Amino acid sequence: MRVLKLACLISFLLPTVVLGESATSRKITEALPGEASVGRLVVNGNAMCTGALVSPELVLTAAHCLYDPKNGRRVNPSQIEFQAGLRRGKAVAVRGVAETMQHPKYEHRRKGKAQVGHDLALLRLDRPIDANAVLPMAKDIRLGTGDMLGVLSYNIGNRNDPVLEYPCRVLATQHQTVVMSCEVDFGASGAPVLALSNGKNPSLVSVVSARAAMGGKAVSIGTTLTAKALQDMMRGG
Template sequence: MKRAGALLMLCLFGGGALAAPAVALPGLGADSHRSVVDVNTAPWRILGRVQTSLGGRCTGFAVAPTVMLTAAHCLWLPATRHYIQPADVHVLMGYAMGQYRLHAQVTRFVIAPGYDPANEGGTASEDRATLVLDRPVVTSADLVPYGEARMSAAAMLIGYPQDRPEVPYGDVACQINGLALNGLIHHDCSATRGDSGGPLFVRQPDGQWGIVGIDVLATEGRGGFAAPLPH
């Protein structure tokens, strides 16, 4: 009887505790549409998982053989109110399910001078970090040119999101919704925590893809904002 009673209590009450509902992540919405991409093919070869020795993970992308961009907030440590040391930041190129094409160490990084982690929302348009690596991670032929963001233009955003951190995962069928006066680019791509630092691609008038921004903020529903690229 004690055993049967325990099982009954588990069915009535324990099931909810053992199978708590998943917390809704910002930026995905109810109609999120994402898929896995092959980061060993163009244009995704520039993509890397940026991770720290403290367990932090974000996304980054190469803009030169030994230079990557990511979101500055990925390198900020709220507990110490300082940025992490460059030696504690690593990049895994082509990462998927524990495998990667290349590992690189960050030797130094530069935070955009206008970014203030104490005023993240107010300075989101400057939420950029330039990472200098200890070795080349792509060839010049792999690089994707900068482009121009235009209203309603087709867009793509891929990263390593919190709910799928082991695979390059994202939205390849979204669009640009607006351009803010401070430079932020509003998109409706399904992207959330962990995608920060990922490249926002926009199809250009000639049909080619160009990078226009760095994913930095997620909205309550599907979509978010990208910071403009450095000049």
């Protein structure tokens, strides 16, 4: 998870902002539809991100999770493990990664100089997982200011259990970048941003890229999803 100083970006996206209700983070204590679709990614043995199944063999995450935070080099796919539906330290399924594909317009930048808007990647697993665990994607949804969302992630404080933050809201959008009131922590990079109906029936609309601050309050930055972005990643490698 990158901590970004995005004052210029946020001021551009948010000429006037009024923060309303605050989101509530909580450990999942009862089954949430789609929970088994989300898992912890262990990268290079120690770095942590979150990912979500979008097909039985494809995991969606953030592109910067493919890079070693120490040296900035792209990690070999064999050094990434996906732990699907991890709860109380026990996963529904554990898979290695055979191939990684990042958005063709993504350029990795070190030391917090983030590129937003294209921070997406797909991981092809070495073996598929049950198709019933796939998280549906809201096709080409257009997020607007005030839309209600949730984020399901793992983080440094909750490595072995998923944390749901709901409700939080869209503060602004610009092209494929969305600024949200969702508060996220280290490890939540790549976490699915979900459109939910009364906390249920989740569909995937965005991926967490970074956390930031605005007016002394925590916000998060995400990349919105389109069918074209998924196709571009699969073609671009």
